[in-house]
Amino acid sequence: MGVSVATDRCIGAALCAMTAPEVFTQDDDGVGQLLPGGSERAGDPSVKEAARACPVQAIILHG
Numbered sequence: 329m330g331v332s333v334a335t336d337r338c339i340g341a342a343l344c345a346m347t348a349p350e351v352f353t354q355d356d357d358g359v360g361q362l363l364p365g366g367s368e369r370a371g372d373p374s375v376k377e378a379a380r381a382c383p384v385q386a387i388i389l390h391g
């Protein structure tokens with residue numbers, strides 16, 4: 329199980345960082361980013377919730 333952010337699709341809605349702040353943050357331009365080690369928490373329920381909450385499906389769950 330892994331997770332990534334499709335930064336080319338991200339519109340900076342911040343829902344990922346609000347929903348799973350232990351996994352996602354935003355860069356200076358508001359683009360969603362994984363925090364260090366964030367991918368290891370891909371199975372957390374909050375990550376699934378963040379993927380659902382992202383308005384442009386930019387959070388991709390793998391595996």
Ligand code: SF4
Pocket residue numbers: 333337338339340341342343344345354358359360381382383384385386387
């Ligand atoms: S919720 Fe989606 S659009 Fe918003 S910052 Fe996160 S990845 Fe980007």
